[in-house]
Amino acid sequence: MSNYLDLSLEEIHTLLKNKTIKPIDLVNECFSKIEKNKDYNCYITLNKEQAEAKAKELENVPVSDDLLFGIPIAIKDNIITKDLKTTAASHMLYNFVPIYDAYVVKLLKQHNMIIIGKLNMDEFAMGSSNQTSYYGPVKNPLNKDLVSGGSSGGSACAVALGMPFLSLGTDTGGSIRQPSSFCGVVGMKPTYGLVSRYGLIAFASSLDQIGPITRTVKENALLLNAISEKDSNDLTQEGKKEEIKITDDIDLSKLKIAIPKFYLNDKIDKEILNKFNEIKSLLTSKGCQIDVVDIKYLENSVSLYQIIALGEASSNLARYDGIRYGYSTTKFTDINDFYKATRSEGFGPEVKRRLMIGSYLLSGANAKVYYEKALKIRHAMIEEFHNVFHAYDYIIGPTTTTLPYPLGANNDDPNKSFIDDILTIPVNMAGLPALNLPIGYSKDNLAIGMQIIANRFEENKIYNLANYLEQALNLGGKHE
């Protein structure tokens, strides 16, 4: 088997340009790797025939200067793809074949990228360990007995295994950053409104964003540039203001960085905190001003998320009725029984739990008691972030409170999947951009990540600091 997919994007591009290799070589290598690593369960659907046909078609197209030309990419299975089954990892959509492409998919095709397949995830993106998938869990690329994280577990694990090294995930409360941290890859949750959500199967519409997962920071920036074009189909989207440019000579002495006190609390694993403190020391030694600050409401983010995300989810998932598409029951007494039976047989236990809570929170007087209160706290939390960014360039902290844990552990605790995201949820509440950067490994060789957060539409800033750290740590795309 060839190893072209281990080369840098620039090296692959040069080989394509001088016709040493063809796109089909990359596609064949990718499918060989997927076959070899199938027990990681990264994929729900492979797009082999269409990917091979596209690769062959590109042999007749002059290789442009676009580094993404002819490069394989895989897509989380809640982003719809024309004529390619899209299940959101749910039995409810086991046979759903979309009739159009999500806007981000349309853009990838315009860049002549080759879609390899649809990646495993938590059902409807509800989970943080990829164990709620109807198609089984994704395993951690560094230890098969452990979880990959979620909900974009397939997206992160596939990139870590280089099959291929670029993917799209989605992040509602940490679903790009947390699995990226667990799998040791770079994952960006963009500013709310940077990337079009058109064609994303909605979970919580005011929190959801599509973002890139890659092996290096520069590849991540390149992919984000490609998917953040303005789209008139998403009225909440603004698109990119400028192309992201990464410079290798960032002046660290002028940077002011805040670390929320809550991001250093004693519930966070010691090995994670130690590794994070090494980064803090490195930045301080280079002249950065780093202060520990108090940001109110961060410790309340789990309750806040449970109200806002589940309320929105109960509304968004009301559309699954078995009439127009998806799973449909055959055993029912009347139309109301038909809806209930279809939904009960189509949804898994985690989704049902969240829909029941969400429906309850929005019903009658509860909307005022819980939902309105949550929206007020959300507003106050955003004001807190505004104040911090008035004085600082960045907020940094660990991405997760724990290292990856064993498959099957904590499955009886209904709050576990929410608590996993306690450090990542606040970013979604405020619509901020945040990137998970791998910063090293634990004594058991498990990946550790940190978050770099900036103000809205300041992805450029994030990538520049992340690129500096990636080079300083010499970890980009490498696993021990």
Add this chain to the structure above:
Amino acid sequence: MEKLTKEEVLHVADLARLKLDENEIEDYAYKLKAIMDSISLINSIEVTDNEMTISPSTAKISLFKEQENKTISKADALKNAPNKIDPYIYVGGSIDE
């Protein structure tokens, strides 16, 4: 360990248009209570400002222009329907004869 009553579980299941078997009712009685306890923590949080944020979007949101747009074909509309009588999607009767 505290739990919801059977009636409470059935009520929220009805709101979500779900039906549950006896095992599920027992399981959800505990798990829904645990989540509701977590949610109830927000009642103790004080906020001074009455302003609410529904969406973090800063886009100027306007309505679509009123204009004729291309719609999907009937074949595409029917493509994923589980039950169809071409050119219609079949919906079971909601009123007894």
